[in-house]
Amino acid sequence: MSDDAVVRPRPEAVVTLRPASGARIEGGFWGARQRVNRDVTIPLGARRIRESGAFANLEAAARGAGGEHRGKVFADSDVYKWLEALAWERGRADSDGLARAYEEAAGLVAAAQAPDGYLHTHTQLTGRERYSDLASSHELYCAGHLMQAAVAGSRALGDDTLLRVAAKFADHLVKDLPADALDGHPEIETALAELYRETGVRPYLDLAARMVTGRGHERLPLKGHHGPGIRQDRVPLRDATTVEGHAVRALYLAAGATDVAAETGDGDLLAALTRQWRDMVATKTYLTGGLGSVWYGEQFGGPHELTPETAYCETCAAVASVQWSWRMLLATGEPGYADLMERTLYNAVLPGLSLGGDRFFYVNALRVRAGANPDDRRAAARGRQDWYGTACCPPNVMRLLSSLGHYLATRSEDGVQLHLYASGTVRAGDVLLEVRTGYPWDGRVEIVVRETPERPWTFSARIPSWADGASVNAEPAEPGYHRIRRAWRPGDRVTLDLAVRPRLTAAVPRLDVARGQVAVERGPLVYCLEQPDHPGVIVDDLCLAATPGLRDGAPIAGLPAEVVPMIARGRIHAHRDEDAGFPYRTAAAPREPEHTGPVDLTFVPYYAWANRGAGPMTIWTPMH
Amino acid sequence: MSDDAVVRPRPEAVVTLRPASGARIEGGFWGARQRVNRDVTIPLGARRIRESGAFANLEAAARGAGGEHRGKVFADSDVYKWLEALAWERGRADSDGLARAYEEAAGLVAAAQAPDGYLHTHTQLTGRERYSDLASSHELYCAGHLMQAAVAGSRALGDDTLLRVAAKFADHLVKDLPADALDGHPEIETALAELYRETGVRPYLDLAARMVTGRGHERLPLKGHHGPGIRQDRVPLRDATTVEGHAVRALYLAAGATDVAAETGDGDLLAALTRQWRDMVATKTYLTGGLGSVWYGEQFGGPHELTPETAYCETCAAVASVQWSWRMLLATGEPGYADLMERTLYNAVLPGLSLGGDRFFYVNALRVRAGANPDDRRAAARGRQDWYGTACCPPNVMRLLSSLGHYLATRSEDGVQLHLYASGTVRAGDVLLEVRTGYPWDGRVEIVVRETPERPWTFSARIPSWADGASVNAEPAEPGYHRIRRAWRPGDRVTLDLAVRPRLTAAVPRLDVARGQVAVERGPLVYCLEQPDHPGVIVDDLCLAATPGLRDGAPIAGLPAEVVPMIARGRIHAHRDEDAGFPYRTAAAPREPEHTGPVDLTFVPYYAWANRGAGPMTIWTPMH
Known part of the structure; x- marks a missing residue:
């Protein structure tokens, strides 16, 4: 593993971190x-x-x-x-x-x-x-x-x-x-x-x-x-x-x-x-x-x-x-x-x-x-x-x-920093780390120290901003860099749990195009509703129930088995006859759609969409 | 007034209506x-x-x-x-x-x-x-x-x-x-x-x-x-x-x-x-x-x-x-x-x-x-x-x-049809009508028959689709063409009240860009919020109160005196500190903005916007 960083500041450059000497992704996502x-x-x-x-x-x-x-x-x-x-x-x-x-x-x-x-x-x-x-x-x-x-x-x-x-x-x-x-x-x-x-x-x-x-x-x-x-x-x-x-x-x-x-x-x-x-x-x-x-x-x-x-x-x-x-x-x-x-x-x-x-x-x-x-x-x-x-x-x-x-990783005078998670090895000077993880499907990341100098150094791992409830070695960890400074020995382990769980995400008020809607995320992945999973109804008419009960689903035919879909309770907007004409009506308040249901909504990772044919899809889903 | 229609089907054309022989707009809007x-x-x-x-x-x-x-x-x-x-x-x-x-x-x-x-x-x-x-x-x-x-x-x-x-x-x-x-x-x-x-x-x-x-x-x-x-x-x-x-x-x-x-x-x-x-x-x-x-x-x-x-x-x-x-x-x-x-x-x-x-x-x-x-x-x-x-x-x-x-008008075998309202005169064959109105500010339209043949004919006037509560000669009239067939005499009058009143308008569910929002209309006019009327706050942050009490306002300096603005109770979206960063957050439901207020919102007709400088403007306003 040579010192082959994709970006490599000169020694005299004014930077806080320098790239790791090398990193290799082996298996996993x-x-x-x-x-x-x-x-x-x-x-x-x-x-x-x-x-x-x-x-x-x-x-x-x-x-x-x-x-x-x-x-x-x-x-x-x-x-x-x-x-x-x-x-x-x-x-x-x-x-x-x-x-x-x-x-x-x-x-x-x-x-x-x-x-x-x-x-x-x-x-x-x-x-x-x-x-x-x-x-x-x-x-x-x-x-x-x-x-x-x-x-x-x-x-x-x-x-x-x-x-x-x-x-x-x-x-x-x-x-x-x-x-x-x-x-x-x-x-x-x-x-x-x-x-x-x-x-x-x-x-x-x-x-x-x-x-x-x-x-x-x-x-x-x-x-x-x-x-x-x-x-x-x-x-x-x-x-x-x-x-x-x-x-x-x-x-x-x-x-x-x-x-x-x-x-x-x-x-x-x-x-x-x-x-x-x-x-x-x-x-x-x-x-x-x-x-x-x-x-x-x-x-x-x-x-x-x-x-x-x-x-x-x-x-x-x-x-x-x-x-x-x-x-x-x-x-x-x-x-x-x-x-x-x-x-x-x-x-x-x-x-x-x-x-x-x-x-x-x-x-x-x-x-x-x-x-x-x-x-x-x-x-x-x-x-x-x-x-x-x-x-x-x-x-x-x-x-x-x-x-x-x-x-994936950087080093500094102080130690080594892990920014992104993938199975493999990271070399940073005289430190060699092994990373094992099922991320992004699973929030558990195991880091094993394989080579280390005797002097103490700081291991830093990024806790993602969305990772509410994350832990490092079973101790609660806040978003940002979680740092552990100590003398390390070969074989030492750090276990992260990045709290990869289904969650709903909403936008700030000025982001009007997401008004009344939420997105589904799970760990670092943004999900979407896609047409192939909703036969007989069009994605445009789907909405989440107020208590959606978001949960992991079983693998979906046509997508790799590793892909974890998410399931939620939803409803289908009903079309009133009047909706067929000019789409604006006198109303004392914003229109609350009538709906039928319940139906199960299936969300798939956005990166995986349009692999089963093209068609309607949305990242933002109305909720009411 | 010659037979100078802007579109003039040939006698053998298959049409339901033919243009009036002539119409002249005199005064008014x-x-x-x-x-x-x-x-x-x-x-x-x-x-x-x-x-x-x-x-x-x-x-x-x-x-x-x-x-x-x-x-x-x-x-x-x-x-x-x-x-x-x-x-x-x-x-x-x-x-x-x-x-x-x-x-x-x-x-x-x-x-x-x-x-x-x-x-x-x-x-x-x-x-x-x-x-x-x-x-x-x-x-x-x-x-x-x-x-x-x-x-x-x-x-x-x-x-x-x-x-x-x-x-x-x-x-x-x-x-x-x-x-x-x-x-x-x-x-x-x-x-x-x-x-x-x-x-x-x-x-x-x-x-x-x-x-x-x-x-x-x-x-x-x-x-x-x-x-x-x-x-x-x-x-x-x-x-x-x-x-x-x-x-x-x-x-x-x-x-x-x-x-x-x-x-x-x-x-x-x-x-x-x-x-x-x-x-x-x-x-x-x-x-x-x-x-x-x-x-x-x-x-x-x-x-x-x-x-x-x-x-x-x-x-x-x-x-x-x-x-x-x-x-x-x-x-x-x-x-x-x-x-x-x-x-x-x-x-x-x-x-x-x-x-x-x-x-x-x-x-x-x-x-x-x-x-x-x-x-x-x-x-x-x-x-x-x-x-x-x-x-x-x-x-x-x-x-x-x-x-x-x-x-403005057409004629048919059956009579004369008024489609659009403006003060002036309409000639349709041997019929001459005079129209007097303060429309669109005022919903009252008076039509006076000035010339008429002795045989009966049908006078038709369009009641706009939004005109809830309209009347013709003080009798309730539904949207569509209101028809009066009789023998007419010079001096006969028809009085329309097109129910020009402030109203809120919402969109059908599929029109997601208007979700959670309403528009303000009055008669045929669509209104908007414009920056010059809201010093000290930006239009992007304004929203209507749930009971907005929409009402006509006093004339606005810088716009013609005839322009009727509309006033409503509103609020100002508050910006939380966290709103300054990445604009998406984990949330159990779509984000309800916090707000301050109340403030008065001023709506002006959309056609009149950008006559007092350029700046923020919106036709759709959030309401909650």
């Missing part, structure tokens, strides 16, 4: 997801990316001639993200097949690079002037994903094929990129910071810092009906009080800015990012952790604009959110960042991938109604798709799943 | 709106359209040379709609100024026409091949608006300048338009039908019918991420069960199809349109009558997808809805069509225009929150605008206001 990712999703990605023409673009660029470019201007980035996933995957457990695929693609990338270091096949093949349309060309966005793949290859494999390509490109950028150049789509900022961390070449960090600082002065040309905020170019990040504009762009930029703040010790910038993160969580985050409520521009909406059915919640935004929160967690050590990461991983990243690993959601609605127009391309009712013309999300999930182990 | 339209909006439109380059395009086309085209491909239609408004306005009361403006512009249009009858300045100036990109070019859309202006000029003024241009263009289309040609934006269908009605040239109707029938077979190329439904090309209109896609396009098409059904006696088509209208009203119509809930594609959403804050409700869609419902009313005589027209006129068309007549809303939100991002170009929080780059809405309101009198 996430182990199964990693296996599907390795066996199905990554190989499928290779085929789909080949079909999209992205490899052909690199081959054409390698031949040095111009010619047709296939797919989107950012097609290269699909290859890079998939390569990053391959690198992390090989770091977990190499195979001849993985090695061959990686080496072939990495070699192709190297061959496609221009002699001076530049690499962007769309620009190279079409002959467009470099950097002449940075607002839309995604040249630096692609460069960023190349750098991230290169860092992964170097850290996970000790392979420098891509690192040399990335460094040569970065050197070119440091030397030749026009001053004040900004890419319309942030991404390179965090990548340059990480490339600096991997290589020690300070100008990479300086360039990242310049791009972070240069944003927010309305330098980028406007696009469509959008203002400068869509590309985070309205307000300097240092002055901003909230996140705005295109969600993925905003989150990648915030991640990069957090890297820059850590490496430069810029406390003002970190304070600004803290403010923005808090406002995002308080006013712009769906219950699932999903981000971005507006289809038009794939962007953040206004505060509390969190309509379930029109949620955008791009899978990439969830990945980017995990990346940002992880960096904030390293910087500050505050548990809220890990709370959001966990919520997001289970309920906003994972729904982007089918249980079989071969179908995808780009957009993640929190409600689908009966009667959704099949022609409405927004409609989640159309179900998961095989792939996308803009295929940013699938390889983003691949690389996150492959590297997930790196997000 | 709508008289004031017509005066502002004449004195402010129409002259302002001339300046703005000139500034946009639309006149310059016609001038350049008239010179016969190619050259730069300014503005959008549909810029010509702004001129045509404004000309249509001018024609109706001159029909109401001509002036030298209006006559000069009309003649100059009409002459320019005539001069711009190509020798063979074709006219579309964008195509003429850029040299693009005619009809080569009908999905996007708006060539026939513009032709349709030209035809409507021409019909208005002929009917209102007896002027055939534009009618000759339109007929020549239509002749050209009948002869030379490629078979199966469809415009991406319907409009020409209803225009061709009306041009047929005005000229008797049957091939115009046949072409309209062909276009109505030809739609729905996926012939138009796809656009962006949209399916064929965005342009009503997924399902033949005859088979469709609901409206779908771009709202304005769907509604113009439906209006044209209704014209075709009436003129050809196509009962199946009318039945299909009836089904679609009913589904639209039951599942896709905002309380205001506004239509189109989706920004992306300016389109209808799914059933009950009627989120207040992201309502699109394009002002043009409201105008188009009035046009369609009027045609359905003529075809069927059913009161629901007039109910929707009235609701739409007051609450979806009128909000598109400022009280001063010089500022506009293209999109009409039903809720604006505090803290809306000023960079969010969707935000109604930005307030009304001076004009729009796509300026379809302002001249659409102009032409509807100028011709509004034509929508």
